[in-house]
Amino acid sequence: MHNRSASARRTRRLSLAGAAALTAAVAATAIAFNAAGTAPVAQAATVTYDPLAPALDFNAFVENETELHSTESEGAMATGGNLVIRGSYNVNIHEVASFTAPGDARPSALVVGGRVDYSQDPATSVVQVHDYVKVGDLTGTSVLNTDNNNASVNTHLVASGSAYDSTPRIELNVQQPIASVGPTSPIDFDSAFAQLRENSQNLYVCDAYKVPMNDRDRPVVVPKGEVAPGQGIRISLQPGVTNILEVTGEDLNNMADLTFDTPPTADTPLLINVDTSGTGNEFDWDVATQAGISGNQAPYILWNFPDTTRLNIASGDTVEGSILAPNADYRNVSPTNVEGQVIAKNAKFGDLGQNGGEIHYFPFAAEFSCEDDTPTESPSDTTDAPTTDEETTPCETTDAPSSEEPTTGEPTTDAPTTEAPTTDAPTSDGPTTEQPTTDAPSSDTPSSDGPTTGGGSTTKGDCGPLASTGSSSTAPLLIAAGTLVAVGAGVVAVASIRRRSAKNS
Secondary structure, three states: OOOHHHHHHHHHHHHHHHHHHHHHHHHHHHHHHHHHHOOOOOOEEEEOOOOHHHHHOOOOEOOOOEOOOOOOEEEEEEEOEEEEEOOOOOOOOOOOOOOOOOEEEOOHHHEOOEEEEEEEEOOOOOEOOEEEEEEOOOOOOEEEEOOOOEEEEEEEEOOOOOOOOOOOEEEEOOOOOOHHHHHOOOEEEEEEEEHHHHHHHHOOOOOOOOOEEEEEEOEEEEEEOOOOOEEEEEEEOOOOOEEEEEEEEEHHHHEEEEEEOOOOOEEEOEEEEOOOHOOOOEEEEEEEEEEOOOOOOOHHEEEEEEOOOOEEEEEEOOOOOOOEEEEEEEEEEEOOOEEEOOOEEEEEEOOEEEEEOEEOOOOOOEEEEEEEEEEEEEOOOHHOOOOOOOOOOOOOOOOOOOOOOOOOOOOOOOOOOOOOOOOOOOOOOOOOOOOOOOOOOOOOOEEEOOOOOOOOOOOOOOOOOOOOOOOOOOOOHHHHHHHHHHHHHHHHHHHHHHHOOOHHO
């Protein structure tokens, strides 16, 4: 009875030791495969941003040259190059400019990075500006705050040496201090357009909800590039997310109308990516009616033309939303209005003998959320693998003090075992055999000559150090994991034999 009980206890200890060995093996295997590159991969992040932020809420924001022919912009205008006066134009007539240069008392309604060209204009033309003007190069310009009678008056910019009321001219509705007009530009146009181009390209590949185009009169989905001439299109937006409509330039010109079943809002913005490659990235736009929306929804719509090099508003209805065409020469030669911001490389508002449409002040006021391909670190990348440069070894002893009798790979039947320690160090309670052990306590230091003596202790010699953290070699980790799995399986097998032996006895 006593022998059977002792045998059962030893069998249980062996079973627990096997379980502990298998647990250690699984853990080592997980670490090994993590180091080998099979840990959870870094996940992409969602990027949410306002792509028109670099345009500073200007109604028109142009990288290089701007020509003013007709008619008006309700908000402020900025051009990084020269401003060419070729007709009469009104700027910031609603006095909604929001950009104020350092040291100024009023917002900048007209910013010119280059100089003003007065030479191309009929003699009667006047550009009227509400609020301040900033000019980066005053070559060829006289800034006047007194009239022909030396009376103090509102500021005029005229061709050098010309009289206060001469034409063409830029005429302010306030008296601006002469020194604050220039010759400096308060805007870094190069930096702004580098960011705007990057934003435009990123938006074109934005990963968000793709809005299907549906035939207006039939339950049929119309793929991109397959809108038939005169076909009505209707769309329904997904609430609470970024919505993307993908179209070609031909699609836009073929549409009889574009009907919104659900209007865009601040948290349901609409990005319209326009592919103009079918026309060599030159696009004459006959704007279809956008039914179901108006200026109230325009701040939440962006028309993106990333690769278009020439964009001409030729005819049609009002464009609801902002236009982002950072690589395009933009021109509006029709009465078609734009309710939003216009961003372009160069711009002509109107043309000789042709009136352009107005630009109404509905600046973009939403953010788009796109999946970004830039990896972010997952928790497993920082916790599963070793985090120091110290070399480690898988050859540590995991069980209790060994017995006096050496083993040859299998635990002996008389060797004492512990109550399943789960750490690499000996347990503090000591051995649990019926008589104390006296010799060769187990060590955490691996042997160099092969297996060590006994019990449930398993230490492999000549394992060699593991590759340090950051090494590309993971074979030692995998070998160690396999070794631990095999050892655990062996202990379980011996425990099973013990269990049968105890039962039969």
